[in-house]
Structures are given as C-alpha cells and as structure tokens.
Amino acid sequence: MPGARRRVGAGAPLPGPGLEHAVTNHRGHLAGEAAAPAPADEVTETKPATPAPQAGEPAAEPAGDEDGGAGAAAARARTGGEEKPSPAAEAGDAAGDGPQGTEPAAAADAGAPSGPPATPAPATPDDTTPDDASADAPEAAGSGKPRSAVAEALAAAVRAVESGERSAAEFFTEPKPAARPARPARPARPAPPAPPVRGAAPVVAPSAALVEVLAAGGAPEQLAPRAAEALGEHAAEALREDPWLLLGVPGVRPEQADGFARALLGPECGPGDERRARALVVWLLERAALAGHTVLDAAALSTELGRRDVPDPDEALRGAIAEGAALVFQEGDETEEPVSLLFGLDRYAMAEESLADGLARLLAAPLPEADWTAAAEAAPSPSAAELVRAVAAAGLVTHSGGEAARAEPAALVGAAAGLGLRACAAAHTEDGRRRLAELGVEDAVTVSGLLSGRQGPGREEDGTLALDVLAVLDAPQLDVETAALLVESLADGTRLVLSGDPAVLWSAGPGRVFADVVAARACPAVVSRTPDAGPLGELVSGVGIGELNQVDAPGKEVVIVPVRDPGEAVHRTVQLVADSVPRALGVPAAQTQVITPGHGGPVGTRALNAALKERLNPGPGRFGGFDPGDRVAYVPAPGRMVPGTVVSADAEGLRLDCAGTPVVVPPGRVGEDVRHGWAVTAHQAAGTRWPAAVVVLPGDAAASLTRAWVYTAFSRAERHLSVVHGVDQALPRAVAEVPAKDRTTRLRALLRPRSTPEG
Numbered sequence: 001m002p003g004a005r006r007r008v009g010a011g012a013p014l015p016g017p018g019l020e021h022a023v024t025n026h027r028g029h030l031a032g033e034a035a036a037p038a039p040a041d042e043v044t045e046t047k048p049a050t051p052a053p054q055a056g057e058p059a060a061e062p063a064g065d066e067d068g069g070a071g072a073a074a075a076r077a078r079t080g081g082e083e084k085p086s087p088a089a090e091a092g093d094a095a096g097d098g099p100q101g102t103e104p105a106a107a108a109d110a111g112a113p114s115g116p117p118a119t120p121a122p123a124t125p126d127d128t129t130p131d132d133a134s135a136d137a138p139e140a141a142g143s144g145k146p147r148s149a150v151a152e153a154l155a156a157a158v159r160a161v162e163s164g165e166r167s168a169a170e171f172f173t174e175p176k177p178a179a180r181p182a183r184p185a186r187p188a189r190p191a192p193p194a195p196p197v198r199g200a201a202p203v204v205a206p207s208a209a210l211v212e213v214l215a216a217g218g219a220p221e222q223l224a225p226r227a228a229e230a231l232g233e234h235a236a237e238a239l240r241e242d243p244w245l246l247l248g249v250p251g252v253r254p255e256q257a258d259g260f261a262r263a264l265l266g267p268e269c270g271p272g273d274e275r276r277a278r279a280l281v282v283w284l285l286e287r288a289a290l291a292g293h294t295v296l297d298a299a300a301l302s303t304e305l306g307r308r309d310v311p312d313p314d315e316a317l318r319g320a321i322a323e324g325a326a327l328v329f330q331e332g333d334e335t336e337e338p339v340s341l342l343f344g345l346d347r348y349a350m351a352e353e354s355l356a357d358g359l360a361r362l363l364a365a366p367l368p369e370a371d372w373t374a375a376a377e378a379a380p381s382p383s384a385a386e387l388v389r390a391v392a393a394a395g396l397v398t399h400s401g402g403e404a405a406r407a408e409p410a411a412l413v414g415a416a417a418g419l420g421l422r423a424c425a426a427a428h429t430e431d432g433r434r435r436l437a438e439l440g441v442e443d444a445v446t447v448s449g450l451l452s453g454r455q456g457p458g459r460e461e462d463g464t465l466a467l468d469v470l471a472v473l474d475a476p477q478l479d480v481e482t483a484a485l486l487v488e489s490l491a492d493g494t495r496l497v498l499s500g501d502p503a504v505l506w507s508a509g510p511g512r513v514f515a516d517v518v519a520a521r522a523c524p525a526v527v528s529r530t531p532d533a534g535p536l537g538e539l540v541s542g543v544g545i546g547e548l549n550q551v552d553a554p555g556k557e558v559v560i561v562p563v564r565d566p567g568e569a570v571h572r573t574v575q576l577v578a579d580s581v582p583r584a585l586g587v588p589a590a591q592t593q594v595i596t597p598g599h600g601g602p603v604g605t606r607a608l609n610a611a612l613k614e615r616l617n618p619g620p621g622r623f624g625g626f627d628p629g630d631r632v633a634y635v636p637a638p639g640r641m642v643p644g645t646v647v648s649a650d651a652e653g654l655r656l657d658c659a660g661t662p663v664v665v666p667p668g669r670v671g672e673d674v675r676h677g678w679a680v681t682a683h684q685a686a687g688t689r690w691p692a693a694v695v696v697l698p699g700d701a702a703a704s705l706t707r708a709w710v711y712t713a714f715s716r717a718e719r720h721l722s723v724v725h726g727v728d729q730a731l732p733r734a735v736a737e738v739p740a741k742d743r744t745t746r747l748r749a750l751l752r753p754r755s756t757p758e759g
Contacts, residue, residue, distance in 0.1 A: 205225070205228065206224035206225055206227065206228040206235070207228070207233070207235075207236060209236035209237075210224050210227060210228055210235045210236040210239075211224050212236070213236045213239050213240055213264075214227065214239075216263065216264060217239075217243060217246075217259075217260035217261075217263040217264050218259065218260065218263045219246070219260055223249065223252075225668065226249050226250060226251070227239070227246070227249045230248050230249045230250065231245060231248060231249070239264075240264065242275045242279070243257070243260050243261035243264045243265060243269075243275075244257050244258075244261055244273075244275050244276045244278075244279035244280075245279065246260050246261075247279045247280070247282070247283045248279070248282070248283075254280060254283065254308055257276075257279065258276070261273075261276065271308075271309040271310060271311065272310070272311045272312070274316070274319050276310070277305065277310050277313075277315075277316035277319060277320070278316070278319055278320050278323055278325050280305060280308055280310060280316070281301065281305070281316060281317065281320040281325060281326055281343070282320070282325050282326065282345070284296070284301060284304055284305075285301075285326060285343065285344060285345045286345065288510075288744075289345065289348060289509075289510040290510075291743070292506060292507070292509075292510055292511070292512065292741075292743040293510060293743050293744040293745065294344055294348040294349065294351075294352055294480055294510045294511055294743075294744070294745045294746060294747075295329065295342040295343060295344035295348075295349065295744055295745065295746055296342065296343050296344070296744060297331075297340070297341075297342060297343075297744070298317060298328075298340070298341040298342070298343060301313070301317060301343055302314060302317065305317075317343065320343075324346075326343050326344065326345065326346075327343070327344050327345070327346055327349045328341050328342070328343055329341065329342045329343075329344065329349070329746065330342075342744070342746070344746075347481070348480060348481070348510050348511070349746070351480045351481045351483075351484040351511075352480050352484075352511070352745065352746050352747050352750060353746075353750060354484040354487075354488060355480060355483050355484040355487055355513070355747060356747060356750035356751050358484065358487030358488050358490070359396055359487060359496075359517065359522065359523075359751065360522075360751070361492060362395040362396045362487070362490060362492075362494065362495075362496055363394065363395050363396050363522065363523060364395075365395055365492035365493050365494075366492075366493060367394075367395055367493055367495065368421075368468065368493055370392070370419045370420075370421060371419070372388055372389065372391070372392035372415070372419070375388050375392075375415035375416075375418065375419060376388040376389045376392070376415075378415070379411055379415070380407065380411050381407070381408065381411075381530055382529065383401070383405065383408050383526065383528040383529050383530050384407070384408040384411040384412065386526050387399055387408050387409065387411075387412050387497070387526045388411075388412055388415055390524040390526050391412060391416075391469065391495050391497060393524070394495075394523055394524050395493070395494070395495050395496065396495075396496050396498075396517075396522070396523040396524075397495075397496075397497050397498070397523055397524045397525070397526060398475075398497075398498050398499070398514070398517055398518050398523060398524070398525045398526070399471075399497055399498070399499035399500075399525075399526045399527075399528065400499075400500065400501070400502050400518070400525070400526070400527045400528060401499070401501065401527070401528030401530060402501050402503075402528070402530075402531070402532040402537070402540070402541065402544075402715070403501075403532050403537075403689075403715065404528075404530045404531065404532045404533065404537070405499075405501075405528035405530045406435065406436070406439060406473060406499075407439050407530070408499075408526075408528055408530065409425060409471040409473060409497055409499045410425060410436060410439035410440060410441045410471075412469070412471055412497065413425045413441055413469065413471050414440060414441070416468065416469040416495075421468040421469050422457060422466060422467050422468045422469070423467070423468065423469040423470075423471075424443070424444075424445060424450070424456055424457060424467050424469070424470050424471070425441045425444045425445070425470075425471045425472075425473060426444070426445045426446060426447045426449075426450050426456075426470065426471070426472050426473065427444065427445075427446055427447070427473045427474050427687065428446065428447060428473070428474035428477040428478075428640075428686070428687035429446060429474070429640075429641075429642075429687035429688050430446060430642065430658070430659050430661075431643075431659075431687065431688040431689060432446070432473060432474055432687050432688070433445060433446050434659075435689070436473065443455075443456070447472065447478070447482065447486065448637065448640060450465070450486075451482075451485055451486065451489065459489075460491065462491070463489070464489055464490060464491035464494075465489045465490060465491070465494075467490070467491075467494055468493070468494060468495065469494070469495045469497075470490065470494060470495070470496050470497070471497040471499055472486070472496070472497065472498055472499065473499045473500060474500055474686075474687045475498040475499055475500035475513070475514040476500045476501065476502065476504050476505070476506055476507065476512075476513075476514040476515070477500070477504075477506075477507050477508075477639065477686055477687055478498075478507055478511075478513045478514060479507040479508065479509025479510055479511050479513070479638070479639055480509070480510055480511030480513055480745070480747065481509065481510075481511075482507075482509070482639075483511070483513045498513075498514055498517060500514050501544075501715075502514065502515065502518065503543075503544040503707070503708065503711045504686060504708060504711060504712045504715070505682060505683055505686055505708045505709060505712045505740075506708075506740070506743065507639055508638065508639035508683055508686075509638050509639045510743075510745075511743070511745055511747065512743045512745055512747075513747065516745055516747040516748040516751065517747070517751065519748050520747075520748045520751035520752050522751040522752070534557060535551045535552060535553040535555075535557040535558050536557050536558060536714075536715075536717055536718075536719075536721060538551045539551045539558055539714060539721070540711060540714050540715045543707060543710055543711045543714060543735050544707075544711055546707060546735060546736050546737075546739070547735070547736070548731065548732040548735045548736070556584065556585065556720065557719065557720055557721065558720075558721050558723075559720075559721075559722050559723070560722075560723045560725050561576065561722055561723065561724045561725060562725050562726070563698075563724055563725065563726045564726065565699070565726070566601075566602035566603045566607075566698055566699070566700070566726075567602070568726075569603045569696055569698050569724050569726050570602070570603055570607060570608060570611050572724050573594055573603075573608060573611070573612075573679075573694055573696055573724050574611050574612055574615050576592075576694050576722050576724070577589050577592050577594060577612060577615075577616070577678070577694060578612075578615050578616060580722075581692050581694070581720065581722065585692065585719070585720050587691045587692040587719065587720060589616055590631070591690055591691040591692060592690060592691070592692040592693070592694060593678075593680065593685065593688075593690040593692070593693050593694070593716060594608055594612065594678055594679035594680070594693075594694045594695075594696060595679070595680060595681065595682055595685050595693055595694070595695045595696065595713045595716060596608060596679055596680075596681065596695075596696040596697075596698070596701075597681065597682070597696075597697070597698070597701040597704055597705070597709065598681065598701060598704075599681065601698070601700055601701075602698070602700075603696055603698035603700070603701075603726075605675075605676075605679045605680060605681060608678065608679035608696065609675070609676035609677070609678050609679050610676075612676075612678035612679065613630065613676060613678065616631075616678065617629045617630055617631070623646065623648075623649035623654055624649070624654065624667070624670050624671070626646045626649075626654060626670075626674070626676075627646065628646055628647060628648055629645065629646060630645065630646040630676060631643070631644075631645055631676065631677045631678050632644050632645065632646055632656060632674050632675065632676055632677045633674070633675050633676070633677035633680050633684055634656055634658060634663060634665065634673060634674050634677075635672075635673050635674075635675075636663075636673065641680065641684040641685075641688075642658045642659075642663075643658065643659070643677055643688065644656040644657055644658035644659070644663065644677070645657045645658075647662075652664050652666070653665045653666040653667050653669070653670065654667070654670050654674060656674070679696075682709050682712045682713040682716075683712075685712070685713070685716045686712055688716065689715075689716050689717070689718050690716060690717065690718065691717075691718050691719045691720070692717060692718075692719060692720040692721070692722070693713070693714075693716045693717035693720070693721050693722070694721075694722045694723075694724060695713045695714060695716075695721065695722070695723050695724070696724040697723065697724065697725050697726055697727045697731060698726050698727070699726040699727055699728075701727065702727040702728075702730035703730070705727065705730060705731065705734035705738065706734055706738045706739065706740050706741065707734060707735050707736075707738060707739045707740065708739065708740040709734075710731065710734060710735055
C-alpha cells in the first residue's frame with residue numbers, strides 16, 4: 001500500500017495546518033509542530049512536522065473503551081480475580097447509534113412515589129462517550145404540579161431515548177466462541193421484508209389501563225407509547241403481574257424498574273424476586289447486543305447480577321433458562337473441564353445458527369455451469385481476475401479491499417451478466433449504490449432495498465431472490481440478523497460474494513459477520529492488491545495497518561487544525577465547514593461532513609450541530625426543532641442512517657428529501673428517528689463518503705479512540721480531510737495500539753466444523 005514504508009513512529013503527526021480562516025486568532029500547535037496556521041485565502045505548502053517520539057518510547061495508558069470518554073464511569077467486572085471491562089461498556093459506536101437510534105436514559109433510582117425521594121444515580125456513560133450521549137437533566141412536566149423522583153427519572157429517560165441515540169455502557173468479558181457439530185443444510189426460506197426507507201411506523205396508541213398502571217408505579221404518562229410498543233396490547237396486565245417487565249422498554253434502567261416495582265408491590269418487593277432476576281438477565285443480554293455481542297460468558301453475567309444485588313446469580317441464570325428467557329450454549333469441546341457456558345437471547349442465537357446453516361448450504365450446493373475463463377481473462381485487474389476465478393469455483397467467496405477495490409466486485413457483476421447470469425450488487429447505503437453506478441453497475445441496490453422488494457430483481461415463487469450471483473459490498477456493516485435474512489433469501493446454487501474493507505468499524509447491530517466468515521476460513525478469500533490512490537489513500541492505508549504516516553499533500557488533501565479546548569474545537573469546525581473549505585477548495589458546506597466520536601459532551605454531535613445550524617441555517621426550529629433547509633440524519637431502521645434535508649412539515653409529519661427520495665416521518669417518530677446531521681458519528685457515517693470531511697478529535701475523547709474508528713472517520717473523505725486535533729499523542733497511540741473492541745459471537749465457531757482443516 002502507498003506509504004506503508006514511510007512511517008516515522010507511533011507519534012508521527014499528520015500534515016500541518018493550512019486551511020484556517022483568516023479571522024481566527026487561535027494559534028494552538030500540535031506537539032512537535034512548528035508551522036503556524038495560514039489564512040484560508042493563502043493555502044500554502046505546509047512544512048513536514050518534526051517526528052514525535054518513536055514507538056518504543058514510553059507511552060501513556062492505551063485508549064479505553066470506545067464508549068468511555070473522559071469522565072465516563074465505565075463498569076468493571078472481576079472474573080477470576082482479573083479486572084476486565086464490562087461488555088456493554090465496549091459498545092462504542094455501535095451502541096451509540098443504537099439499534100433504535102436512541103439516546104441513553106438518565107440512570108436515576110425510581111423510588112416509590114409515596115416514600116422518600118430516590119437519589120439520582122449518574123448515567124453509566126457520561127456526555128462525552130463516543131457515538132453516545134448522556135441523559136438530559138430532568139424537567140418538570142408542564143402541569144405546574146411537582147412530580148415525584150420516579151416521574152422525574154422516567155421522564156428524563158423518555159426524553160433521552162426520544163432525542164436520538166441509545167447507549168450501551170454496561171459490562172462484558174471476551175469468551176471464546178462456542179463450537180457445535182455441523183448440521184445438514186436446509187432449504188432457503190422467504191425472508192420477511194426489511195423496514196422501508198420511505199416512512200416510519202406509526203406510534204402505538206397506549207391503552208387507558210396502561211397509563212393507569214404506569215401512574216400507579218410513579219412513571220410518567222409519556223412512557224406509555226414506548227411501553228405499549230415494547231410490551232404489546234396486554235402491557236397493563238403484564239406490568240401488574242411482573243413490574244420488572246418495564247426494563248424491556250427502551251431507555252428504562254434497573255434502578256428505575258426497581259422503583260416502579262416497589263411502588264406496585266410494596267413490602268413484597270425484594271432484590272431476590274425471581275422476576276427481577278429474570279428481567280435483569282434479559283436486560284444485560286440486550287445491552288450486550290447493543291454493544292455488538294450476540295452471547296455473553298456465564299461468569300460475566302453472574303458477576304454483573306451480583307453487582308445488582310441478586311442474592312444467587314447462578315440460580316438466577318438457571319431460572320432464566322428454565323423460563324425460556326435466555327438460551328445457553330457450551331463453549332469449546334464437551335470433554336473440556338471446566339465447562340464454559342455462553343448465554344444469549346433467542347433472536348440473535350437463532351440468527352447466527354440460521355446464518356451458519358445458510359452459508360454452509362451455499363457452499364455445498366452444486367453451481368450452475370458457466371464458462372468463466374474468458375471473463376477472468378478480460379477482467380480489468382489481476383485482483384478482479386482472481387475474484388472472478390474464485391466465484392467460478394465456489395458458492396461463497398469473501399473479498400477484502402479499500403475504496404478502489406470496489407471496482408473488482410463491480411467487474412464481477414458485469415462479467416456474470418455477460419454470461420447470461422442474473423447478477424446484482426448491493427451496498428449498505430444509497431451513497432454506496434451511487435458509487436457502484438459510477439463503476440458501471442446497472443441497477444445496483446441497497447441491502448435494505450433488496451430485502452424489502454423496493455429494489456432489485458424481485459423474488460421467485462418459492463420466495464427466494466431471482467438471482468444467480470449477488471455481490472454484497474460494505475459487508476462489515478451486516479449485522480447477524482440482516483445477514484441471516486439475506487442468506488435465507490438465496491436459492492441453492494446462488495453465488496454470494498461478501499466484499500468489504502476489514503479495517504472499518506463493525507456493524508451497528510450485533511455480530512461481526514464479515515470478520516467471522518473471513519476468520520473461519522470456510523470459503524475462498526480474495527484480498528485485493530489494488531491500493532487507494534493519492535494522499536488520502538496513503539494516509540488511510542497506513543492507518544489500516546497501524547501506522548499514522550506523514551503524507552505529502554500538495555493539494556491540501558489532508559490538513560490538521562490543532563486545538564486546545566472544546567470551545568476552540570467547535571469554533572474551528574464551524575470555520576472549516578462554513579468558510580475555509582469552500583473558499584480554499586471549492587467544496588460547499590452542503591458537501592462537507594463533520595464526524596466526531598460522540599453525541600454528547602461539549603464537542604459531540606449535539607453541540608456541533610447546534611453551532612453549525614446557527615451559522616448555516618439559523619431558525620426557530622418551528623417543526624419540532626427543525627427548519628426547512630436543515631441537514632438531518634434520518635434513521636429509518638437499526639444501523640441505517642440516511643442523510644437528508646428538511647423540506648416542510650404538516651399533519652402527516654416531517655417531510656424530508658433524502659437524496660431525491662421524499663420521506664415523511666410521522667410526528668410521533670421525529671424525536672426518535674430524526675436528528676440534525678451536519679455532524680454525525682463515525683458509525684453513522686459508515687458506508688457513505690463526502691467530497692470533504694472534517695473529523696473532530698476533542699481532548700475528552702482521547703481514551704475512546706481506536707484504529708477502526710480513526711480509519712472509518714478518515715476514509716469518509718473523497719477529496720479533502722481536515723482533522724480538528726485536540727488529543728495530542730492519543731491519536732497515533734490509538735492507531736498503533738488499539739485496533740478495535742472485540743465482540744463475543746458464535747458464528748466463527750459455527751462455521752469452523754464446515755471449514756477445511758488448517759495444515
């Protein structure tokens with residue numbers, strides 16, 4: 001890769017500043033950097049910075065969990081006497097964006113309304129957590145009547161959840177995946193449609209009985225719609241029978257559910273109640289899923305249950321299994337002692353098993369005959385030819401590479417179509433679909449569009465997709481449930497290519513599908529030899545192998561803007577987007593994307609979006625906080641962020657223009673599904689690229705950075721990258737020493753019995 005031999009040490013700086021606006025007086029410098037900022041109108045050549053300390057020199061502690069910025073109280077569990085981060089605390093970007101695109105609730109004790117007020121507890125992630133946000137401070141209801149601590153806490157939870165993101169700052173360990181014998185393949189089943197992009201589901205209307213039971217437990221009425229959606233039409237009866245079911249409502253924390261239960265049950269309420277233990281097991285597994293895990297180690301669960309005052313954690317786990325609330329799997333060989341157990345929720349466990357079975361079916365099925373020899377010889381590059389030959393021989397192939405390597409699966413799809421095969425390429429986002437079209441792929445689709453039937457060739461009578469060859473790009477963004485739906489939709493004999501950049505962040509949803517399939521060595525793997533060109537390609541390629549290279553950027557493709565504090569970081573970010581980048585490079589603000597590690601904090605997406613709106617599109621926010629022309633991030637389904645612009649609003653909802661597609665978001669979903677989008681997180685940005693990107697690295701995010709985060713953020717830029725740099729040596733240290741936060745999954749082990757033995 002370009003620049004792979006130009007590394008100057010773990011502390012190697014990026015190119016110096018050169019895009020600062022002329023009116024600024026801020027002159028902060030990166031450690032070891034001597035060049036002063038140049039005005040925007042005088043974008044000049046920046047001298048290379050002095051090399052920082054080499055990799056072998058003493059360094060500070062490695063960066064912490066991705067969701068634990070400065071000041072975050074990350075949960076810790078001690079298993080076998082060793083302190084390890086909790087699995088939910090490793091949620092990072094995935095959890096921050098959240099399966100529902102929601103923010104975390106305030107973690108306050110929900111004490112009984114009739115008793116003394118409960119003391120609010122701090123939220124597990126604080127406001128600086130990457131791709132996450134702390135809860136807003138509790139506010140009194142508009143009735144003028146003081147509310148109890150219970151109502152205040154739960155109201156804060158509702159507001160936090162409805163405002164845009166959901167955290168996953170809890171706790172885990174990293175067990176090995178469980179193995180199981182190979183099972184015979186089964187026929188593909190029709191996949192249920194994915195949620196459509198062009199609208200959102202209406203809010204479920206709560207019953208009067210549900211509002212009544214929530215009030216009896218001290219919960220605010222605003223929680224009722226979410227409770228109805230989560231617990232169903234019999235939510236009121238279910239909550240009276242088991243108050244801890246309230247934990248199943250997004251944003252509600254154990255302390256709040258305990259207070260709700262105390263209010264309903266009175267003296268009968270206790271920490272050893274089996275209903276409480278069961279609910280906590282499910283809640284912990286759900287938080288693990290937000291962190292990307294599909295299963296958890298039994299020891300980790302027991303430790304966390306003990307921390308939450310469950311008297312007998314092991315009995316609680318046995319009870320959860322007996323009641324069907326959780327599934328248990330054995331890790332490793334049955335003859336091993338002691339036996340290690342993994343726990344998981346049915347939906348993710350079954351999705352992983354279904355996916356493993358489906359991939360094995362594709363590998364085992366006979367392939368339709370076709371002469372691929374001429375297609376391989378006509379391929380535009382050696383890597384493309386290698387991919388064509390691999391697909392000719394196998395029903396499942398993985399393909400790894402950067403942005404330039406996307407041309408290889410594009411060439412494969414064209415070659416397959418030339419052979420008379422029904423071929424299709426699917427990307428994660430509409431922008432990825434656009435980039436495929438630029439590579440000559442006709443009728444490219446998104447994965448969600450393909451599954452829903454809005455795009456693509458449609459389905460056969462048996463429900464399978466009418467395809468012979470399917471290339472899925474951005475495969476690292478596939479969560480385990482989406483991947484299972486996709487594979488189950490493919491008929492025997494269909495060739496599937498999973499293609500993607502292995503260095504980017506994993507999916508927002510649970511699982512690490514692409515990484516597990518590659519690691520299992522269950523199928524042919526093609527690694528592209530096509531490098532990404534230019535200074536940006538050189539920089540990103542170096543980051544991918546753990547090196548922060550100094551690159552020559554004569555056209556100001558890469559610049560660094562050092563900052564000293566949060567206020568300066570916000571100031572310089574707004575300058576870059578509104579003035580410097582448009583004036584110096586001709587890239588308008590509408591084509592420049594700001595990317596920052598977290599939603600909360602003084603330099604999170606909320607703060608940056610507020611500042612950018614004030615500068616670029618000031619207004620009163622007359623449509624639920626939005627004005628016509630506002631840039632937004634719309635989350636129609638878990639793990640999918642669609643950039644858009646506010647057009648108008650009416651009784652039907654907020655009207656958006658998402659890359660030419662009209663979208664109407666119902667009023668009850670706006671707070672959850674739409675947020676301002678001038679600034680987003682790296683996980684929200686995954687799968688999309690912009691002409692210019694401004695990556696903001698505030699000082700309070702130093703402990704949260706990982707190589708995968710930096711790689712994803714930097715690689716969103718097509719022509720220009722500005723780095724608002726306030727983390728000093730934490731950036732090169734993260735790139736060199738903190739590759740990514742691992743996830744506990746079973747897919748790799750499920751695939752390995754089907755793999756060719758190593759040797």
